[in-house]
Amino acid sequence: MHAPDLSLSSCISTLISTTMSTTPTLASSSRGRGRSAPTGSSRTPPRSPSRSPSRSPSRSPSRSPSPSAASSxxxxxxxxxxxxxxxxxxxxxxxxxxxxxxxxxxxxxxxxxxxxxxxxxxxxxxxxxxxxxxxxxxxxxxxxxxxxxxxxxxxxxxxxxxxxxxxxxxxxxxxxxxxxxxxxxxxxxxxxxxxxxxxxxxxxxxxDFTAFKKDVASEFSETTRGHAPSNNVIKDIARRLKEVHGADFAARDIVWMIWAAWIMEEHSELEIEEAIQMPPPLDIMRLTQPVFEPTHSLLDALRNVSSLSRDTIEGVRAPLVTLRQEFRRVTDAYQQFGRMIETLARRFEALELVLETETRIQDNWEQVLDNLEGYEGWLSGMQYQDDTDHAARRRR
Incomplete structure (x- = not known):
């Protein structure tokens, strides 16, 4: 009869295999729920709270105000x-x-x-x-x-x-x-x-208002016997219109005078200064012509615009290339981050399995201790049997 292998590692392996075979499986329990201790566990169940909140069945849930009531x-x-x-x-x-x-x-x-x-x-x-x-x-x-x-x-x-x-x-x-x-x-x-x-x-x-009218409107108050604006007033307003708008409109002198007469007819004496600064009405604008720059000035302006556009494009190209590279780098980093997340998820799943195994071992540790005590008794018996056999052989 050969003596059994008494090494510590073989003993622990035997005990764990015995424990795993006798432990009920937990595969059917869903994650996130509390684990119940198997039969034979020495764990004390958690105490229930001394007072649990109770809901009165007669109470109805509070109603939230309607949107129309809230807005009103x-x-x-x-x-x-x-x-x-x-x-x-x-x-x-x-x-x-x-x-x-x-x-x-x-x-x-x-x-x-x-x-x-x-x-x-x-x-x-x-x-x-x-x-x-x-x-x-x-x-x-x-x-x-x-x-x-x-x-x-x-x-x-x-x-x-x-x-x-x-x-x-x-x-x-x-x-x-x-x-x-x-x-x-x-x-x-x-x-x-x-x-x-x-x-x-x-x-x-x-x-004050009388003095204001006298100072501002005196130059426009000269009239003819028929109480119409005098020719001097019309010419003076036409001259001032040409000074203000001559850079934008080109017209004959008669058109400027028509514009001046319209201002005198449609505005009071106190409003003439402001009316001179305003653009002409559409009927008078049709009698004028816009002032155009010479052709060479327009060509020079187009050349300047073209040169500025080319310089702008050249200046933007390098930042765009850098931006594209940065975007590619960020995309790669994001993908790598996703792979790291997947790896961590798998590791967490493995860790959960390890924790479940450890929990089962802890829950059944008393059974393991009982098995160890039985193993010690068996080991003593085997030692006694060996001693007995050895003594018998010596008697022979």
């Missing part, structure tokens, strides 16, 4: 109704009422922008007093797109109180701010009264 309770736009009058100066007692306008505006800044877009056509060139004490029209103001000095041209009243669009308000005056706009939203609409100062706010009194 929390409006995001304010309906502004603008009424406006136009004055020659702030103290003018004969204002002219203009058409009302309304709009749905989303914020306090849009209130000022809408008011400017709708009513700046009633504002003329700004009346300014020079260092010599004489009035003149500053045709560079206002800026028609948006003028930050809107409060110098348009006075705002919400109810009896005067407000400002942009300027900082004083203790007795208020400014249209974001906070005030949010309070207005609760009412859904707001009526805003505007007083438009046609020439700005530097003209304060009727005497």
């Amino acid at each position: 309770s929390n409006p995001t736009e304010l309906k502004c109704i603008f009424t406006a009058v136009v004055k020659n100066y702030p103290g003018d007692r004969a204002p002219v009422r203009v058409d009302d306008h309304s709009a749905d505006v989303p914020n306090h800044e849009a209130v000022a922008q809408f008011a400017w877009n709708q009513f700046n056509r009633y504002i003329k060139a700004r009346a300014t007093k020079g260092p010599d004490g004489k009035w003149f029209l500053d045709t560079t103001k206002p800026d028609r797109d948006w003028d930050a000095e809107i409060d110098d041209y348009i006075q705002v009243y919400v109810g009896p109180k005067k407000h400002y669009f942009v300027k900082a308000a004083s203790t007795t005056q208020e400014r249209i701010t974001e906070k005030k706009f949010k309070n207005w939203l609760k009412s859904g609409s707001k009526e805003i009264s505007l007083t438009i100062n046609k020439y700005g706010n530097e003209i304060k009194t009727a005497d």
Whole structure:
């Protein structure tokens, strides 16, 4: 009879194979769920909570407000109704009422922008007093797109109180701010009264306005016996039109005079300065011809444009090549990153299998210990049997 292999590695291999054969399989358990200990495990099951939340069957789930109800309770736009009058100066007692306008505006800044877009056509060139004490029209103001000095041209009243669009308000005056706009939203609409100062706010009194008209319109006030503009006035306006627009339009002298006569007929004396700066109406533009540059100047301009285009293309080509290379490098790195993710996923799966095996071994460790105790008893018996056989052989 041969003695069995008593090496430690062979013993452990035998024990693990025995344990695996007696352990129930866990292949059917889905990942992510808690593992239950097999029969014979010494693990204590987790305690259930002493108090579990209970739901009252009589309670119904809370209902969320409908979109229409939410929009009506929390409006995001304010309906502004603008009424406006136009004055020659702030103290003018004969204002002219203009058409009302309304709009749905989303914020306090849009209130000022809408008011400017709708009513700046009633504002003329700004009346300014020079260092010599004489009035003149500053045709560079206002800026028609948006003028930050809107409060110098348009006075705002919400109810009896005067407000400002942009300027900082004083203790007795208020400014249209974001906070005030949010309070207005609760009412859904707001009526805003505007007083438009046609020439700005530097003209304060009727005497100032009279002096302003005298200084600005005196040169255009000369008339014939029939109260028509005199020939000198027409010629002077035609000369100034040619100075302003001569670089853009070519026409005979009679056309410039027709244009000047149209300005005198369609505009008041105070609006002539601003009208001279404006382009001609379509009927008069048809009588003019655009001014063309000589042919060689156009060719030179085309050559310059072609040269600039070629230089631009050459300058852009190298960055494009670099960008293409960088894009290719990023694409390769992204693909490599994807492969690394797949490798990590496989390793995590293998690690999960190892952890499951370790868990099964830990759960059945008592059984392993029992097997080890049985193995020790068997080993003692085998040792005793060997000693007995050896003693018997010696007696012989």
